[in-house]
Structure formats: structure tokens, C-alpha cells
Amino acid sequence: MTTSAPSTRALSSTRALSSAQGVWLVAERELSTKLRSKAYLISTAILLLMALAGVIWAGVSSANPSSTPIAATSEASAVLQDADGFDVTEVADRAAAEELVTDGTVDAALIDDASSPTGIVVIADTEAPQSLVMMLSQAPTVELLNADPANDGPLRYILGIGFGVVFMMAAMMFGMPVATSVVEEKQTRVVEILLSAMPARVLLAGKVIGNTILAISQILLLVAVGTIGLIVTGQTEVLAGLGGPVAWFAIFFLFGFILLAAMFAAAGSMVSRQEDVGATVTPVMYLTMIPYFLVIFFGDNPVVMTVLSYVPFSAPVGMPIRLFFNEAEWWEPLASLAITLVTCAIVVLLGAKIYENTLLKMGARVKFRDALRR
Known part of the structure; x- marks a missing residue:
């Protein structure tokens, strides 16, 4: 021992x-x-x-952040020009966008629609990506006087x-x-x-x-x-x-x-x-x-x-x-x-x-x- x-x-x-x-x-x-x-x-x-x-x-x-695959028509894709974190595939119309969403190629699709109040519709299979929805939401500017470092x-x-x-x-x-x-x-x-x-x-x-x-x-x-x-x-x-x-x-x-x-x-x-x-x-x-x-x-x-x-x-x-x-x-x-x-x-x-x-x-x-x- x-x-x-x-x-x-x-x-x-x-x-x-x-x-x-x-x-x-x-x-x-x-x-x-x-x-x-x-x-x-x-x-x-x-x-x-x-x-x-x-x-x-x-x-x-950190060097290769993940991106969300998105399909978008030519007009709707203009909304995503300055947005980071999205891999955009341009499609011709709604039918092509729905096909990509259905077969799982993309997580969601962004198409222009005149009947929508915002002129844009998000198409997803079971749930729309929160990052895309939040990016399209109009949120007010927030200024914190005492930011919480925690x-x-x-x-x-x-x-x-x-x-x-x-x-x-x-x-x-x-x-x-x-x-x-x-x-x-x-x-x-x-x-x-x-x-x-x-x-x-x-x-x-x-x-x-x-x-x-x-x-x-x-x-x-x-x-x-x-x-x-x-x-x-x-x-x-x-x-x-x-x-x-x-x-x-x-x-x-x-x-x-x-x-x-x-x-x-x-x-x-x-x-x-x-x-x-x-x-x-x-x-x-x-x-x-x-x-x-x-x-x-x-x-x-x-x-x-x-x-x-x-x-x-x-x-x-x-x-x-x-x-x-x-x-x-x-x-x-x-x-x-x-x-x-x-x-x-x-x-x-x-x-x-x-x-x-x-x-x-x-x-x-x-x-x-x-x-x-x-």
C-alpha cells in the first residue's frame, strides 16, 4: 500500500x-x-x-455568429438590408416562400402584402423566429439613467x-x-x-x-x-x-x-x-x-x-x-x-x-x- x-x-x-x-x-x-x-x-x-x-x-x-435562414421577396428583403443575424434567400413570390418554409430550408419567410397594415407578412411553419419579429417591431428608444451592471x-x-x-x-x-x-x-x-x-x-x-x-x-x-x-x-x-x-x-x-x-x-x-x-x-x-x-x-x-x-x-x-x-x-x-x-x-x-x-x-x-x- x-x-x-x-x-x-x-x-x-x-x-x-x-x-x-x-x-x-x-x-x-x-x-x-x-x-x-x-x-x-x-x-x-x-x-x-x-x-x-x-x-x-x-x-x-464569437467570430462566426449563427444566423437565421430567412426567405424574402425582393421588396420585403429591403427591410433586412441593415439587419445582422439573418441569412436571406430571395424568392419570386409567396408560393416559393411557402415551399421553402414547408421543407425546412428556411425558418421563416418575409413577403410584401398590401393587405397587411405594415405592408409585410411573416410566414413560418409552427412558430415565427423571435429575432425576426423583434427586429420588425417598432420599439421606443430607451435611455437608462442608472443602468444595472448586473x-x-x-x-x-x-x-x-x-x-x-x-x-x-x-x-x-x-x-x-x-x-x-x-x-x-x-x-x-x-x-x-x-x-x-x-x-x-x-x-x-x-x-x-x-x-x-x-x-x-x-x-x-x-x-x-x-x-x-x-x-x-x-x-x-x-x-x-x-x-x-x-x-x-x-x-x-x-x-x-x-x-x-x-x-x-x-x-x-x-x-x-x-x-x-x-x-x-x-x-x-x-x-x-x-x-x-x-x-x-x-x-x-x-x-x-x-x-x-x-x-x-x-x-x-x-x-x-x-x-x-x-x-x-x-x-x-x-x-x-x-x-x-x-x-x-x-x-x-x-x-x-x-x-x-x-x-x-x-x-x-x-x-x-x-x-x-x-
Whole structure:
């Protein structure tokens, strides 16, 4: 059975190492174990390919917008001269237009008809295209004195999914193994050898730092792939707008992941069997998933988004979105980061205490109240 802990031979020669050296020894082992895993390398490659494909697809879609096929007589087609999004096929008369609509060649037909109040009739099979009807409608000019920045349509939704999925997947991919490796070390009694060579906090710090390096490296790879894709597809304007939000996302992600990794390690130390680890990590999973869904469902609500951008578990997703749409003042990300740092310090200290107190406890699952007691 493989374990993410340093080998006993390595530990026997490192009893006199400093805390920093012990931390790096454990972190190095975490890194080497992951990088030798074929499953990790394949999943990372698939993730990068999916990110690149998504960027290229978005670029191709924006460069080649879909058009609605329309049939029109010569006189009626004059109405569509300045309209975008329509592929017009000119027909001689109503009969030819109806034939194209019936066989599905076009979605609708536009013909001139003197009996119509507007002089034009739209012919469709079961339903007329809304884009065509709206284009022909005479709507008044609308001027907004206080435009709502929250109505940014699909882009806000796409950004929420993008930032949220990256944060949630990284937390699951690198946070959950921290908990399972702790349980594995307890089951195999390797933890007793580890604690004879280094303090529990050094062991915890090494695990957190090693997996944090892996997670941040994956984020940087995704950023690099996304940047290349945007440049290749000519989406330089989107790239320029995403620069700042992505940088803040990386910063928030760093401390947010450290916070979650410490919680995963503490949750793993409270049980002695792999079968029981799900019960203790479930609350941590909820803290990772719930903010993601809140950002998706309430992305167009400025009040909810403002609150979520200050909550440490959702700030990595909420704050970059607000920054992209210029909804946050210059000081807001700094204030949110300060809250995240304070929360991170408190949770890491609390997680380290639980980790120390429960790491050598075997048998039934340790309750949270008992885990805080030495």
C-alpha cells in the first residue's frame, strides 16, 4: 500500500532536521507521489485540453455568429438590408416562400402584402423566429439613467462557472487526498513512526504546503493554456479584461486552499478507517460546493454577490467576478483578502489542534468536541 508519508529510512536520517527541513521533506514526498501518479497526470492533461477546447470554441463562436435562414421577396428583403443575424434567400413570390418554409430550408419567410397594415407578412411553419419579429417591431428608444451592471447576461454566468469549477475541482482533487492519506497513515501505523521523528504540526504543514504547490501549479497551467487560447483565437479584449480578475483569483485561491487543506487534514485525523472518512469531510465538501452554487444562482444579485465576495469560502469566485464588471472599489479586494487571511490563520490553528489531538486516537470516530480537547 502506497502512502504519501516519507519513508522510515529517510526519517531515520532526519531526526536532527529543523522544522523547516521536516516540512519540506513531507511536502517533497507529497509532490513526488502525485507527479508519479498516472491518474493525476492523465486527469490534469484532460483538464487542460478541456480548458483549451472551451476557449477555442468560444472564440470560434464569437467570430462566426449563427444566423437565421430567412426567405424574402425582393421588396420585403429591403427591410433586412441593415439587419445582422439573418441569412436571406430571395424568392419570386409567396408560393416559393411557402415551399421553402414547408421543407425546412428556411425558418421563416418575409413577403410584401398590401393587405397587411405594415405592408409585410411573416410566414413560418409552427412558430415565427423571435429575432425576426423583434427586429420588425417598432420599439421606443430607451435611455437608462442608472443602468444595472448586473444584467451582463451569459458572460457573468460563464465566468461564475469557470472560476467556480476551477476552485471546486482543485479543492476536491488536492484536498480530499490530504484526508485520505492521513487516514491511511493511521491505519498502517506509519503515523507513529512519523511522530517519533517530527512534531504533528510539522507533518501537517508539509502535507498542506505540498498539495498547495500542486494546486497552484495546476491553476497556473490553466491560466497559461487559457492565455494561449485567447491569443490564438484573437480574443485580446477578453484577455485584457480578465488579467486583473484572474490574478486576484490566484491570490484568493492560494489562501482559500490552505484553509480547506487544513480542514481536510483535521477531518481525516478524526477517523481511523477509510470507510468513515466521508462522514467527517462532508461538512468541508459543503463549504466548498455551496458558495459555488450561490455564485451561479445569485450572480445577477449585486447585494448577494457583495456579501459572497467577502466570505472566505466564496471570495475566490465572487470577488474576481465583481472586479471584471467594475462593481468593486479598489479597496474591496484588499479588505476581502484581509478577512480571508485572518480566517485562514484561525482555521489553520484550529485544524492543527484537532490534528495533534486526534492523530493517535484509534477506533471509533472522534467527536468534534472531544477533538478540541488534548
